[in-house]
Structures are given as structure tokens and as C-alpha cells.
Amino acid sequence: MSSIHPTAIVDPAAQLDEGVTVGPYAIIGPAVKIGAGTVVGSHCVIEGRTTIGRDNRFYSHSSIGCMPQDMSHRGELTELVIGDRNTVFQYCTFSTGTHKEQGLTRVGSDNWIMAYVHLAHDVVLGNHCVLANNATLAGHVHVGDWAVIGGLTGVHQFVHIGAHAMIGFQAHVSQDVVPYMTVDGNPLAVRAVNLTGLKRRDFTPARITAIRQMHKLLFRQSLTLEQARSEIEALKGQGGDEDVQLMLDFLAGSKRGLVR
Structure with a gap:
């Protein structure tokens, strides 16, 4: 049985598997699907055509599946798909996709996403990634598996970040970061292989x-x-x-x- 706090608002059309926990004052929209064992914290809003896998944890006040912050978006039906075992801390915002690509924002599995992270429309985030506080990924950014993105880092639209790359604190990323490397500084530069x-x-x-x-x-x-x-x-x-x-x-x- 799912555990839904009496102050939460869950649309009757939403699909919640067994063992889902929904905290106080959370809101879940009609086109949302949530897998078994996922925990939705207090005051979270999960809306849009959003599909969430198993055993995820969303802490309070996150906005998941919100409309794309794209002025060309005209209400087309687009999606957000999230995998399994992700941890999403407070005040994160994940947008659905746009018609400019496949209409899909995708988050993989086993990611550690700290507070105030923004994933814009059409982002593709791999598996086992770490995004530190206030990391901001603009539209169409792709991030490979095991990448680490430092706090207060901004990533420009359409940038690709390779698997196992590490981006330092407060970086401005406007070009592609190849796999396996550590980059930091202003201007951003490759410093070494991410040996650690x-x-x-x-x-x-x-x-x-x-x-x-x-x-x-x-x-x-x-x-x-x-x-x-x-x-x-x-x-x-x-x-x-x-x-x-x-x-x-x-x-x-x-x-x-x-x-x-």
C-alpha cells in the first residue's frame, strides 16, 4: 500500500505503485507515474507527463516535470522520464522536453543530485552522476555516466559532458568536456585525467x-x-x-x- 499524507493532493488519475510514500502538502498531477518504493517529500510538486522509477527519494520543495522554460514552447505534450534509485535534494527543478528534439528530458539511475539543481528541457543525464548544489544544466545538455559537476556551475545549451569527467566549482561550461578529464578555472581548461x-x-x-x-x-x-x-x-x-x-x-x- 502507498502511504499518502492526508494533506497531500494526488490526482485520482496518477499511477502510484505499491510502497510509494507522499509527504505533507505534496501535489501529484494526473499524468504522473511513480514506481514502487519512491519517496516524495513534503511540498514537492510532480506534474506533467512524468514517469519515475523505483526507490527514488525526492526531498522537500522540488518541482519535477514542470513546463519547459523555453519561449517557443506552445504547450506540446512532452515528457520527463526518471530512472531508479536517484536521490534529489531540496528545491530542484526538472523540466519536461520540447518539440525541438524528441520531446523528452531523461534522467538515468543512481544519481546524487544536490539542492537547487536545475535540469532544463531535453537534458539527458546518465547514471551514477553527482551534481553539486546549484549546478544548472541548460536545454539539450547531455551528461555521460559517472560525471561530477561542481557547485554553482552553469552549463550552456547543447553542451556534451563525457563519462567520468569532473567539473570543478563555479565553472562556466560553454564547450564540450571530453570523457575522463578534470576541468576547472575561468576560463575553463583541462587540468588532468580524473584519476581519483x-x-x-x-x-x-x-x-x-x-x-x-x-x-x-x-x-x-x-x-x-x-x-x-x-x-x-x-x-x-x-x-x-x-x-x-x-x-x-x-x-x-x-x-x-x-x-x-
Whole structure:
């Protein structure tokens, strides 16, 4: 049985699985679906066409599934889809998508999202990410798995952030951040490989060696991007092939240029 506080307002058309907990004064709209074990804190508003998976925790006063903050939006039916086991702290805002892409904002699973984080329309957030307080992702931003985004960081529209990247405190991110790197400063720059994160995730020495080589080729040898890509391709077969391919795929898909 779901546990719904008597002061909460849950539309009869909303679909809540067994074990959902809804706190005081929360509001849940008619097109909302919430998976088993999810906890909705007090004063949260969950609206729009929003689908939430299992065992998520939303702390108080968050606005989830709100209308896109996009002046071209004309009320089209768009969606927000959230995976499992995410922790979302106070005063976060997640928008639904727009007609400019697939009409979908997507949040993966096992993310740790601190207070006052904003995920704008059409954002795609991967799995196991950490977004510190007041991180703001503009429309169409894509974030790979295991990325860490520091507090008070703003990410420009259409920017892509690669898997296992780490972005420092109060960064202004207007270009793509390649996988596995640590970036910070103003202007933003690549500082090093995110070794601490990789070791915590049990990357083998061979994988780390390949990533260090890619860092050197991209950022330390004054190569053009095409030259660096060719040299990275040549690393295949030496260990770390999955990381080499991930990097090549990211570079091929980059549209805004790279933080260097």
C-alpha cells in the first residue's frame, strides 16, 4: 500500500505503485507515474507527463516535470522520464522536453543530485552522476555516466559532458568536456585525467594508461583535433579499447568544440 499524507493532493488519475510514500502538502498531477518504493517529500510538486522509477527519494520543495522554460514552447505534450534509485535534494527543478528534439528530458539511475539543481528541457543525464548544489544544466545538455559537476556551475545549451569527467566549482561550461578529464578555472581548461574517480571505479592500470595517452594526445602535444583522433585510433589493441572507442565516439559527436 502507498502511504499518502492526508494533506497531500494526488490526482485520482496518477499511477502510484505499491510502497510509494507522499509527504505533507505534496501535489501529484494526473499524468504522473511513480514506481514502487519512491519517496516524495513534503511540498514537492510532480506534474506533467512524468514517469519515475523505483526507490527514488525526492526531498522537500522540488518541482519535477514542470513546463519547459523555453519561449517557443506552445504547450506540446512532452515528457520527463526518471530512472531508479536517484536521490534529489531540496528545491530542484526538472523540466519536461520540447518539440525541438524528441520531446523528452531523461534522467538515468543512481544519481546524487544536490539542492537547487536545475535540469532544463531535453537534458539527458546518465547514471551514477553527482551534481553539486546549484549546478544548472541548460536545454539539450547531455551528461555521460559517472560525471561530477561542481557547485554553482552553469552549463550552456547543447553542451556534451563525457563519462567520468569532473567539473570543478563555479565553472562556466560553454564547450564540450571530453570523457575522463578534470576541468576547472575561468576560463575553463583541462587540468588532468580524473584519476581519483577512475581508481574509485576500479579501472585497471591498462585502461588508465590508455586514458593518460589520450589526454596527452589531445591536450599536451599541440596536435590538431584530426591528428589527435588518428593517434587515438592507433591506441586500439594496446589495452583499454572500450575507453578509446568511447573517446572517439564522443569526439565524432562534438558540435560545440572542446574545452582545451
